[in-house]
Amino acid sequence: MTHPTIALIERRVSANLFDAGHALTNAEIEELVRLATRAPTAFNLQNWRFIALRTPEAKTRLRDLAHGQAKVSQAAVTFIVCGVLPDHADIPRRLSSFIEAGFLPVATASAWQEGARAQYADPQTSRDEAVRSATLGAATLIYAAEAMGFVSCPMVGFDAEGVVREFGLGRKEVPVMLVAVGRAAPGNWPQKPRRALAEVLQIS
């Protein structure tokens, strides 16, 4: 018997049509983000922030920065998923309870901190990590939404500078993806076609 997550991955679509009459409670939004933040991040940095827009006013402000896409407003909530440029100084705090519980030796945590310092000295590598962590969180949010009976749509077509300005992002925060979550309206597309495996997989 296959695990139900396989069917969930197979059936997920990027929804275009949402039930505009459906709202999510704050508790449901919190549950979505609690699950999203179970995603892995390098050095357990958790260098992300989730801004959940649920009021019509907030969604309209975002929609105006996202080519006017209707789903930004029609979905119950649209998240701005931000990555944060990694700071190696955060590592001891992110791992403290894990060290105290005896799982991770202090020396290993120190080595991780030094590794992170070296790795993120390059600005491109640092930005890549912000994009990667936010995307790992967004992907997990998408599957969590599906598991909770909702549909979702990730979006990258938006004015990033406008989002930074309009929603007061910090200077180390990068808006990486928008994710609309809500109840599907009728008429969504099926999953789009995928490339043949031979085009995208090499086994060595």
Add this chain to the structure above:
Amino acid sequence: MTHPTIALIERRVSANLFDAGHALTNAEIEELVRLATRAPTAFNLQNWRFIALRTPEAKTRLRDLAHGQAKVSQAAVTFIVCGVLPDHADIPRRLSSFIEAGFLPVATASAWQEGARAQYADPQTSRDEAVRSATLGAATLIYAAEAMGFVSCPMVGFDAEGVVREFGLGRKEVPVMLVAVGRAAPGNWPQKPRRALAEVLQIS
């Protein structure tokens, strides 16, 4: 009753210890990547490639470029997940069967192509998309592995230029993440602690 994917997200760990005696068949590797490529990508670009290393020789070559991390070799397979700098000219081909089936009007596909051309003219935005798509694929690979009874470990600490050279990546391909997949050996850590929701979630 909650969907089993929720428990799967909650229990997933980044494994450090793998059963070095366990191998994956090519069919299992193909199934993992078939599922990974169900992840969403912008404009359905599917701008990714998965290089699965399963021979001891191939894994050793990668391990030498990844700070000698033992799990690169001990896992049954370690994937190099590559993002590809997006090319808007790919869009008609990626959507052709969807257009032919009548789901997507030709005019919409053309508008998407023009949107992608404008969006990816900036090199940083283009690179961001390579990182984002590869990460969406890697995240889905991680959950697919978990659903198939395996454990996984994403890794970002590797010599990217060395990987490009040693594994013959194309000039538009970016090695975004390594993902080790296999059977767990005893002694793995539990999931690392997560930040409080109040630190990472804002509801507006």
